[in-house]
Amino acid sequence: MILELKQIQKSFEQPRSGTIQVLNNINFSVDAGETVAITGHSGSGKTTLLSLIAGLDLPDTGQILLDGENLCQMKENQLARFRALKIGMIFQQFHLMPHLTARENISLPLEILKQDNIRRRVDEMLEKIGLTDRQHHVPAQLSGGENQRVAIARALIITPKLLLADEPTGNLDIQTGNKIAALLFDLVEKENKTLIMVTHNLVLADQCQQVWKLEQGSLG
Amino acid sequence: MLWMTLGVRDLLKNKGFSFFFVLNLSLGLAGFIAIHSFGRSLDRHFDTNLKEILTADLVVAANRAIAAKDLERINSFLGNDYTHSRQVSFYSMIRTTIRNQAHTRLVRVMAIDNSYPLYGAFEMAQGSTPTDLQTRPYVFMSTDTAYALGLEPGSGKNSTLDIGEQAFILKDHVVSDPENSLTSFSFAPRIYIGIDQLDRTGLIRYGSRIWVSHFYRLAPDTDADQISKRLKDRFSQLYKDQPPYYIYTSNDVNRRLGRLTRYFTSYMGLVSVVTLFLAGIATAYLFRGYLNLKRKEMAILMSVGGSKQSIWFYISFQLILLGTAASFLATLASFFIIPAFPMIFKGLIPDNVILSVSPSALALAMGLGMAGSMIFCLPVFIQIFDIKPLMLLRGTPDTATSWLKQVLSLLPGVTAFVMISIYAAGKLKTGLVFVGGFTLAIGVLFLIGQGFVQACKRLSQSRTPVVKIAFRNLYRNQWTSLSIFVTIALGTFLISLIPQVQNGLQTEIIKPDGLKIPVFFLVDIQDEQKAPFVAFMEKQDAIISNLSPMVRGRILKRNNQPFHQRSDESRRRRGRRLEFNFSFRETLDVSETITQGDPISTEYWDWESNTPFDISVEESFAKENKIALNDILEFEIQGIPFTGQVKNFRKVRWNSFQPNFFLLFQNGVLNDAPKTHLAAISQVPMDQRQQLKNRIVDQFPNISVIDVTQMANTILGISNKLSLSIRFMAWLAIAAGLISIFSIARHEAWKNRNQINLLKVLGSEYPAIRAITLIEFGVIGFAAALFAILLSYGFSFGISWYFFDNLWQINGIISILILILTTLICMGTALSASRKVMNTKPIHLLTSGT
Structure with a gap:
């Protein structure tokens, strides 16, 4: 088991409407190499759940155990380091550094973590995502699909234990979305990664081994 | 190294931001260096002028001979490196017999030694020097005095005059003497003899009314005022608060000049603080915009493993890099610009002033550039610690920085500002008053800004769509509108403050309106001579x-x-x-x-x-x-x-x-x-002055006619130089301020591009977009400038009352000019930005979110 969530509760204070319970007693576990899709309506708490798993936010109560370590007990800097080493993230909006080239964006996490063989590992990753010939272009010069490929590569380059994706094809047309999904699942399978994906896209969700539906803060 | 590389690459990518940041800061710093160096150069120039007027750095004088013990005491305060000169002066009647006609006249006899004067020089008609006066009983006097006495220079009969028991010979005419009446106004014309010849006159006896002066020229960079103070304290102790000596330096040289230069120093301090503050506002404002744009990138860096400390370092490095670039640029520019000022601004700054870059201003500017950008931007900078990668998922901004943090982040900037103000103003109290005044101004402008936003809400009810959209934008983005309003208003307030103070000050410095500067000053008109003298003068052309x-x-x-x-x-x-x-x-x-x-x-x-x-x-x-x-x-x-x-x-x-x-x-x-x-x-024509003087002397021999042309020229010359300098510095501050306002307006207009693009996508035509932009920026620029100018009237009145003895006068033309220019700059920059956006394809709106 790579990830385990125990009795997770999360609420937000709203200035006018008071406390809103977003997640209510969430319990689940994911095994290594598994692919999981979390679906649900807008406002059902999908993104909040993903942010808790990523260690970007903390639950009100409950435990999140990733690779045997409780994220809720880590200090902020400790959490940042842990996240950098063990979690890869892919966003709907790509969120690439605009002034860096595709190659530089991919190598950035390795450089931050001061890892070895950066050049070789980036070359291999560029080869895998098929962007070797576009490696020196900045995001503004790349298409949406290409940007998302760079984002996937950046997430995978650190060989994370867990890959989190927030609507990875949400910003792309169907055809490009399908290609990106295929690439993502292919890489996850080849690299034997665990993937948790938040998506509205049921076709995409169906490609995962497990599909969980989040309704009114509870997993169905 | 990674963060440094990233920082440099990022700055190179954001060329526009980097350029304007460096330009703004370097302009502010260059302005600070220029104004400070200019002021220091002028101070030096006036100091030299004053020293020449005083003829020394320090003078100790008394109405009796100074005791030898006291002279030793004085010497012990001066160290080894000084030169000394002695002078004894007294009033005496002198007698001449020319063509068997006796002339007697009251003169002021100035007995001088070889070293006199220590600063400045005699200008003699035939090139004689004070040394000539020591070995033989020679005398120097002006042509006018010689005429009044019927004397001619040379060795003939018509050259001899009696001073006490000794006959003296008129050796040469004084064209210009160093003692040009500013330090000791003479009630009689001055004649010069050698101090070694003094005993022969037999006039110096016990009880004689004499004035003994010891002049000292000190080593360069010696603090004469400090020595003067210590000497005064010492003699006060020795003589139980009744010291028999007058001690003065060039700062005490003259009541009017001292006051004028004091005004100038305070004014210079005010202008340099204002310029630096203007640059600081624009820099912090640009940085705020930059950091807002960078929030997402910082969140991305955090999401891929960057710690907050690394990101803090990354941004700090960028700031220090930009600040250093600005400092170097400002330093480089000041080395070229300041010496070129006399050429560039010929007629606007005084002639004969040697301008050089002040090392202290340079050092301060370098320090400010490198660390100052961090200090100025700290209130924005601390927001980095509140950025969380969570925003990448939620797409909403992070939690706001707490009030306490924001207030604490202001402290280093405020402290630095207070310190700089005190340094630039030269006085603790003056610096604190400047800072207090500016803080109050910010508070008042903030309140006015809130009123402005509320007014926009009402105006947004307009039925004209363009007006409605423009005012609704201003109202709905109320915090943005408020911050632009306060920033532009503060800039305009500072710009407007200077000319208001300048106007009153300049009016004081230049001669009073309608006043005729006299040519002669007449002393000793007896009561019974009053009526005949008035009758005599009615017949003269004066x-x-x-x-x-x-x-x-x-x-x-x-x-x-x-x-x-x-x-x-x-x-x-x-x-x-x-x-x-x-x-x-x-x-x-x-x-x-x-x-x-x-x-x-x-x-x-x-x-x-x-x-x-x-x-x-x-x-x-x-x-x-x-x-x-x-x-x-x-x-x-x-x-x-x-x-x-x-x-x-x-x-x-x-x-x-x-x-x-x-x-x-x-x-x-x-x-x-x-x-x-x-x-x-x-109002005596130049060519008739001598004749009129002669006629007065012939008619009223006891009346002393003092030619004040030289004195008037000296004082008016310095006044004119000060006046020119004050005006020049005001224009320099206005220019620096307008550039800052341009940067702010440009940045805001650029931020507006998405909205403009959206309007374009929704089908608005360029004239409508242009009208909305012009109304938005025109209204905010005009309102901010208008209230700022009105506020500056109140503050400039306060400053003039407090520092400049109530010398205040509204400068309406400059105010209108500033109001128009500020409004036009806001509208012009916004229009240029909107035109640029109009030329970009709407697709940019869709792709810019990468």
Whole structure:
């Protein structure tokens, strides 16, 4: 088991409407190499759940155990380091550094973590995502699909234990979305990664081994 | 290294931001260096002028020979590196017999040694030097004095005059003498003899009224004022608060010049602080915008493993890099620009001023550039710690920075600002007043800004779509609108402050309107000569003004306390002075204004009455002697006691060169006292001056005719230089301010591009978009500038009242110009940005979110 969530509760204070319970007693576990899709309506708490798993936010109560370590007990800097080493993230909006080239964006996490063989590992990753010939272009010069490929590569380059994706094809047309999904699942399978994906896209969700539906803060 | 590389790459990518950031900061810093160096150069220039007027760095003088022990004491304070000169002066009647006709005349004999003057020089008609005066009984005098005495230079009969028991020979004519009347106004023409010849005159005996001066030229960079203070303290201790010596430096050289240069120093401080503050506002504003744009990138970096400390370092490095670039640029520019000022601004800055870059200003500017950008931007900078990668998922901004953090983040900037203000102003109190004033201004502008936003809400009800959209934008983005309003208003406020202060100051410095600068100053007109003299002058081609009676007397008591025995600081400084000149006049001269109290009674004072007569006191005299309104002063004039009451304080514009007095009495008090008269003569054509002088001397031999042209030229020359400099610095501050406003407006207009693009996508045509943009930026620019200018009137009045003795005058034309320029800059930059957006394809809107 790579990830385990125990009795997770999360609420937000709203200035006018008071406390809103977003997640209510969430319990689940994911095994290594598994692919999981979390679906649900807008406002059902999908993104909040993903942010808790990523260690970007903390639950009100409950435990999140990733690779045997409780994220809720880590200090902020400790959490940042842990996240950098063990979690890869892919966003709907790509969120690439605009002034860096595709190659530089991919190598950035390795450089931050001061890892070895950066050049070789980036070359291999560029080869895998098929962007070797576009490696020196900045995001503004790349298409949406290409940007998302760079984002996937950046997430995978650190060989994370867990890959989190927030609507990875949400910003792309169907055809490009399908290609990106295929690439993502292919890489996850080849690299034997665990993937948790938040998506509205049921076709995409169906490609995962497990599909969980989040309704009114509870997993169905 | 990674973060540094990232930082540099990022700055290179954001060329526009980097360029304007560096430009703004370097302009502010260059302005600071330029103004500070300019001010320091002028200070040096005026200091040299004042030293030349004083002829030394330090003078110790007394109305008797200075004791040898005291001279040793003085020397012990000066160290080893100084030069010394001695002078003895006294009034004496001299006698000539030319063509069997005897002439006698009162002159001021100046006995000088070889070293005199220590600064400046004699300009002699035939090139003689003071050395010539020591070995033989020679004398120097001006052509006018020689004419009055019927003397000609040379060795003939017509060259000899008797001073006491010794016959002297007129050796040469003085064309220009170093002692040009500013330090010791002469009631008689000056003639120079050698100090070694003094004993032969037999005039220096016990009880003789002499004036002995010891001049000292100190090593460069010696603090003469500090030595002066220590000497005064020492002699005050030795002589129990009654030191027999006058000690003064170039700063004390002249009442009017001292005041003018003090005004100038305070003004220079104000302008340099304002310029730096303007640059700081624009820099912090640009950085705020930059950091807002960078929030997402920082969140991305955090999401891929960057710690907050690394990101803090990354941004700090960028700031330091930009600040350093700005400092170097400013330093480089100032090295080229400052020496070129006299050429570039010919006619705008005084001639003969050697401008050099001030090392202290350079060091401060470098420090400010490198660390200052961090300090100025700290309130924005601390927001980095509140950025969380969570925003990448939620797409909403992070939690706001707490108020406490924001307030704490302001502290280093405020502290730095206070320190710089104190440094630039040269005084703790002045610096603190500047800072307090600016803080208050920010508060007031913030409140006005809130009112402005509310007004926009009302105006957004308009039925005209374009107006409605424009005002709705301003209202709905109220925090953005408020911050633009306050920033532009603060910039305009600072820009507008300077010309208002400048106007009043300049009016004081230049000669009073409608006043004729006199050519001759007449002394010793006897009471019985008054009528014949006026009748004589009516026939001459000249104007006589301010024929003023003068009575000498003593001030005995102030509110029943002995006037001359008080041991306050001002008395120590000035030494003991017992006799003063008093006068009375029906109406005040144009050079005089009552600043406090009521005019003195015009009724003839009744000698039999027990009520004290009214007195008008010159305000600096009152301040120096701690005289308050309604104080009772007791006098002794010709052995008769009088009692008066202070009715008002009067400001005298001493650069009017009119006969003016510290104390004016009510009509009737002095009318029958033995008196002489003073007068000024003006509007004498250049070619007729000598003839008129000769005619006066022929007709009234006892009247001393002092040519004040040289003195007037010296003072007016310095006044004009100060006036020019003040105007130049005001324009420099306005230019720096307008560039800052341009940067802010440009940044805001650029931020608006998405909205413009959206309007374009939704089908708006360019004229409508242009109108919305112009209304938005025009209204905010105009309103901010208008309220800022109005506020600046109040503040400039306060500053003028506090620092510049109430010298305040509205400069309406400059205000209108600033209002128009600020509005146009806001509209123009916004329009140019909107046009740029109009030329970009709408697809940019869709792709810019990468």
